[in-house]
Amino acid sequence: MSVFPFMVFLFFYELVLVSSELVYSELPSSITALSGSCVQIPCKFNGSEISLKNTETVFGFWIMKDHAFARPPSLVVFNGRANIITGFSHIEILGNLSQRECTTVFYDVMKNHSDKYYFRVETSTAQKYTYQNPIYISVSDSPQPLVLKPTDLKEVMEETTVHLNCSAEAPCPKQPPTISWSNIPESAHITTQLQEKPDKTQSVFSHMTFKASYMDHRKNISCTVTYPRKTSNDSTVETTVMLRVLFPPKETHITIDSSASVSVGTNVTLTCKSKANPSNDMNYTWYKSGHQLDSGEQLTFTVNRKSGGWYFCTAKNEHGNEKSEEIQLIVAESLSLIIGCVVGVSAFLLLFLLITLFLRVQRLKASTIKETDISDQGQEKQVQISSIYTNGAFVSGEELEMPKDENDIVHYGEIDFSTPQTKSTIVKSSGQETIYAEVRGQEKEMNQD
Template identity: 40%
Template sequence: MNGTVSFILIGCLLQGALGRDWAIWMPQSIEALSGSCVLIPCTFEIPSEYDQDLAANAKGRFMKGHAFGDRILLESSTARLVIKRSSIQGYLIGNLLEKNCTSILNNFTLRDSNKYLFRVESPNLLKFSFKEGVQINVTDSPPKPKLTPERVEVMEGASVSLSCSAAAPCPKLPPNLTWTPRLSDSVDQLQENEDRTKSVSSVLTFTASHLHHGQKITCRALYTLQQGDTQKTSEASLTLRVLYSPENTSVSVSPSGSVFAGSSVTLTCNSNANPPVQNYTWYKMKGRDIEVVGTGDKSVLLVSATDGGHYFCEARNPRGAQRSETVFLFFEGSKCSLAQHIICGTLVFLYILTVCVGVYKYKSLCKQIQAQPGEKGKDTYDRLQISTITSSDYDVIRKDMDASRGTDEGTCDYENIKRNKQKGAARNVQ
């Protein structure tokens, strides 16, 4: 379950004039899941003089820890294990007569992590414990699946194949692999590794799109335990990197809505691309002609009131280019500045104030006229109706006024003559 696990070759691999020697082949280590079984691939070799002793009545045993530890008797593929001081059960699935000691041990627990040695026995002289064995490490959580390749960077439109493999230490309960998101159908397949352990693999194939860029792909392994319906999961993920030309290129206007003469507008070119956009070009349409009005690595263009018209942008990266739709800028009538707003407001206020003062003075004057006491001729004046005045009435009124004025003037003249005579007499006395 740790990937490629090297075999241990115990004994002499070279066979020559001296003949065969004691040797065994097993994985160096196996990771087992608590509550599940474990498969131990195993083959062995014995000296040729013991071949006749390897008969049908031969038995195989696994010993836990050392040569004198707990002994697990493997009778046959149908018989259960006979084990001392251990809860482990299992059976031999290999044929001892063919020197195949492959076995399955059931219901491993965390306390069963240990090194396991193999021993072959027969009623005759064949009794031998191989000195090297397999280290079985029991974990409570299943190991993570392995994704291949670990890093994906492809061009848009290319075919992508992702492989997910998860160890199957218990071949009769292999894990179930699922992909998220499910971009296409996939099929799980149980396969044998180089060290003859088992694993389940699944291949996901799809065509890369710009929509897949930055997407997280997850392979999840679901393990079912031997006891009950308990399940455990583990997962591995990678992030897709897809190279594509600019997509969804568009222009945004700020501020949006009505734009007044004298103000400025900011145009921003928006585009999705990988690698990112490296160059932006701004165009303005003049009739049937197109004029370049800005270039560079910035996506912003500042437009004033005199620059109204149709605009669009082009985004470009090493993969290609894309142009946006056209936007139209129209600047409405003048718009007061802040100072102009203040001046306009002040003038309006003064105008309203002047009107209010005038009305107030007019009403006050009317009240004063109505409150004045009666005078000569007031009764006569009050009785007058302007609309009924005739020339004869006017003459009568005028005579009355002249008579009154004459009396007053005569009195004044008499007083003046009297004062002058008195002043002349005084000068004569002197």
């Protein structure tokens, strides 16, 4: 190959650049947008060939498909000088063109907007420059996948600090996506922000830190990103990572195959259960009343009278060990003795209560009979006082009382023992009949000296 044709080619290339006024701008080679959303194009243009003064007015242009400005004019989607937008609902240049910043936002992009786009700048002094390197905008109906790091968490030791990062493209920082976490540990702390990548595009970044706990082992932690868009539904994308935690035995306890009460002659199996990671090299040891019995996850034996008592187990792996709570195994005969004692004591208490109740009833009956006798005796005394016997005269207590009123008439009886006769005198007073007896004794002759 000769050198002459190569030199001719370089000369021709430089001539095209000068005559076409093509210069370079700082644009990413491509960017992916989500349909129904917007896309922000980071843009700067170099100024070695451009003389910009603070007093100059600078206008920006965006051309689709071809860098040629006038072939055809319909390819000019944004004309900053005439403020004309073609094919888009809205296009906005955010950068300060006088500072050579041309960052632009294309709103409501659709699938048919996927194409190459060139930037052009013009000044009021008739300087015109079209930038040769375009950006390719790719419009998709689905958002780009998330990036969750680390993608596969290696096993971490309990109580160590874990870092998880979830990031997603943010093609439209004016309408940024939102990041949410699910099934996160209780100690998690989360920060979320927009970050600029080396190519000047942006992404939303969420950082989570937490202390690993054995309760988080095998937990699926999910990161979900939601993109707002002018459609019936927002777009979401999700990714998940499983957390693996190394920890010593936890929640160690004993289970029994039937119940805690067994009878002599039956077989019983005790199982030591525990949570741990790793669990494939677990060691179990059995104890009764503090004395070691056997090793292994299960303890099986035939029950006899000496089998009753308190049992516990220990579980151990390479990271530590733990002791279970003690459980009591009650043999049926021992249970019968306890039940018999309880029944005996209950029967004794019941008998004592019945005897006490019986004695109380008897005392109550005796008290009632005594009160009745006293009442009857009082009545008999009243009858005796008001009775009159032939050997004497008795007057009731009421008749011995003094007259309470001057109208009451008092009658006196006369007893004469000289005549052996008995006569009765009836005196009526105040409507009542009073009977007095007169007794006369037989006269005896007395010898007088």
